Amino acid sequence: MQAVKPKLPSMVELNDRTFWEGVQNEKFLLQRCSDCGRLQFPPGPVCRNCFGSHLFWEQACGRGTIYSFTAIHVPASPFFKQQIETSGRPIIQAFIDLEEQVRIVSEIVDCDPGELRLGARVSLMFQKIEGTDFKLPKFRVSG
Amino acid sequence: MQREGVCIIGYGETAYTNREERSLDVYLAEAMKGALDNAGISKEEVRGMAEGSMFLQEYTPHLAERLGLELDWVQRVDCGGASGIVSIRRAADAIQAGSLDVAVCLCGGARHLHPAGPTSLWARDYVDPFGAGGPAAAIAITQRVHMAKYGTTRQQLGKIAVSQRENALLNDKAYFRTPLTMEEYLNAEMIADPLGLYDCCRRVNGAAAVIVASERRARELSANPIYLVSDAERTNFQAKEQLIDGTLSGFSAFSDELFSRISREQIDFAQLYDGFPFVVLMQLEDLGFCKKGMGGSFIDSHDLTYKGDFPVNTGGGQLSSGQPAGGGSLLFVAEAVRQLRGEAGPRQVKNAKAGLVGGLGLFSYTSPIMCAAAMILERR
Structure with missing residues (x-):
């Protein structure tokens, strides 16, 4: 049986790259908003709760x-x-x-x-x- | 919202089939021709086009050129399976604003030549690496919660599939035209547990079209226009919340407003988007036909066939007609207008005066319904 190649996640965006590089180092990273304090996943450009743009990474x-x-x-x-x-x-x-x-x-x-x-x-x-x-x-x- | 001055004056559908490999524009053209014939108008009357096929490979104006349409208004709609209803809402908004009098709404799919379109980047990167179960897996996960929390059974969901098949036996456009038994439903191959083969639609080629018109023009052009009474949509319900009740959908956000003019008791039939039987149950609950969690007993206590006390998907729905790949929800609208005009032949719902149409499309990261849309139509 010919092996079928898997599709790997795209890491074009910096947020995605940060997450998946974290995974390669055996860390699961969530984004926390420094304005409202909420955690979110998957990563995105802004806090989906308060629209704040100061997000930092925190290990689950x-x-x-x-x-x-x-x-x-x-x-x-x-x-x-x-x-x-x-x-x-x-x-x-x-x-x-x-x-x-x-x-x-x-x-x-x-x-x-x-x-x-x-x-x-x-x-x-x-x-x-x-x-x-x-x-x-x-x-x-x-x- | 409550709608004034907007009618549907024609509908058309192709057969739903996998026997041929034509491109999408061929199916859309056939459906539109059917809708024009049904309305009794020429294509020169049509000054606007809304298009909701997910996997259209060209820009909407290019499609219009191919169909020979010169337009004052053009609209692309990309709400997945909700696109059919949403395209009618967009056309109704434009008509009420006075931008035009007559528009065609089109949705279809051609699975052989146009198998895919844009995708969800989160699904690609954060869901599919974990098994790529597709739509069936997303529904299965939520259905399992409903079964555990409310005691909903596969037999209850199976009754939706089996009843719709009975309706499809009288629809010569349907893909499946042989009876389906409960035993076959329950014993079918598992696709994504607890979803079996007959919980899933067969992807087919085909299209549907609807002609929307201002009431003024509709009265001039048509002997029996069908009125748009109310309509609503919701995209990204509970999107800001994290640990949501996944069994609750956006339909619950607008249900009371939708039925503010024509009540649930006045509805003679429901055409509800049926990517899977479970989403039919979700619509019944979240649109308020029963309490949340009671969808299973609602199904038990009603006859869902065209001759029953609560007819659902009287042409067989997508579970029996087949799902035009990425083809929106216009087939549900076409069947609703057909029923309200008394043109449904052997599967006619007796004295149908008001009908509900529900559509849903696309998946959120952890919620199976991203876009929810519904409308009520009435014969006056």
Whole structure:
């Protein structure tokens, strides 16, 4: 089977580059607004709450709970189709509520979707995309 | 908002099919020709065009040139599946402002030749690296919350798909024209758990068109104009909040205003955007036909077919007709006008006088409905 190349996130914008470089150094960075104090993710040009433009980066603690999830059996991309065929397991995509009160999208690894519950506690880990040195921030259920 | 002086005087649709590979303009032209014929007017009457096909590969004026339209007003609408309703709102605004009298609204898709358009950069960079589940995954995640929080079942959602298929059996433009049973729905291949194959639309080629006119001109041109009573839209509901209740959508933001002139009880049918059965349930709840969380029991207690007490998607909706790739929501408007004019043949809702149309489109980062739009139409 010919390996299908994954699509890596674009890092054209400085904010995106800062976030993804943080991930490569095993940090998950959120933006905090110095005017209203709110945290936000994904990164953007302004505070989406107060429109302040003084944003600084803050590292998430890496703990959270599962708001909800799906087990993807038929994905939209050939890369993940191949991954599911090879592993014989669906990909678990989840909305995770971080302890910092920010909801993010990520993947839950090393888990049987039948065992997974809403509200389950999860913790951050980093995993290279197969065939690359590029890391993604993923989660696993904490003990 | 409550709307004065705006009518719909014609509609047209192509068949929804995957049998041929034509380009988008071919489908749009056919739908527009149908709408002009249905209105009984020539294209010279049309002085404005609003276009809402997501995957249009050229600028809207280029499309107008291809269709031989000389225009005083042109509008591109890019609200995904809400574009059909939003395009009619834009045309209605322009007509009320006196910019023109007659406009055509167009939406369609051609999946073979135009498979994609602009994208969400956040989806590309911050969602798709985690499994690229597409629209089904985004809906599945929210549907799971609803099922856990309110006890909504796959059987209840399946009733939407099964009832709509019954309607589609009487629609010769529909892609699927064989019955669908609850067993088939429940036992189908999983796409993104808890969504199975029959929770998803088949992407097809096709288009729909609607002719919008000022009331003054509509009365001159048409024997049976359909009136736009009220309409509303909301983009980015709860966008500033972080840990939102994801089962609540922008429809709840304008629902009471929408029904301020014609009440929910006066609605004879609903044509509700159905990328998935779950978003039909969300519209029923957030537009106030039942309490939040009670959508499942509402479905249990009503007959949703064209002959039922609460007809939904009387032509089969996108779940049965097929979804013109990136093709907006005009097929729902076309079916509403058809019903209100009594032109729906064997699937006619008896004595239909007022109808609701709902459309939704695009995904927020962690919310499955970005643009919500709705309108009420009436025969007078």
